[in-house]
Amino acid sequence: MADNIYIGRRKTSVARVILKEGSGKIKVNGRDFEVAFPELLNREEILSPFKVTSTSGMYDVAINVDGGGITGQTQAIRLGISRALIDINAEFKSALKKEGFLTRDPRMVERKKYGRPKARKRFQFSKR
DSSP: OOEEEEEEETEEEEEEEEEEESSSSSSEETTEHHOOOOSSHHHHHHHHHHHHTTTSSSSEEEEEEEESSHHHHHHHHHHHHHHHHHHHOGGGGHHHHHHHHTTTOOOOOOOOOTTTSSOOOOOOOOOO
């Protein structure tokens, strides 16, 4: 199995994921998994593709993630791991697709328009 890099994106976050056979160690930007994502909810979301495919603890994961916030990074990593698992075993695709792990969330922040304080907000209207 070659060291392919799989990319996951969400909002402005970009995650590059490398999967290798191993004992289940996860490194995020060179740091330990628990240090990078202290909240249990985010860690469970990252590990969810492994739970769905019953491959928990079978692969070491090296992740480089950049941009966005914690939730965006978490979902970008989940997409990258899901894509990597499909490349390892194509039979995982149906289970991951059913859970919605293969869909890149297209929602982005709407740009600010000129003459307004934010994207849609307007200054207070005054008749007189």
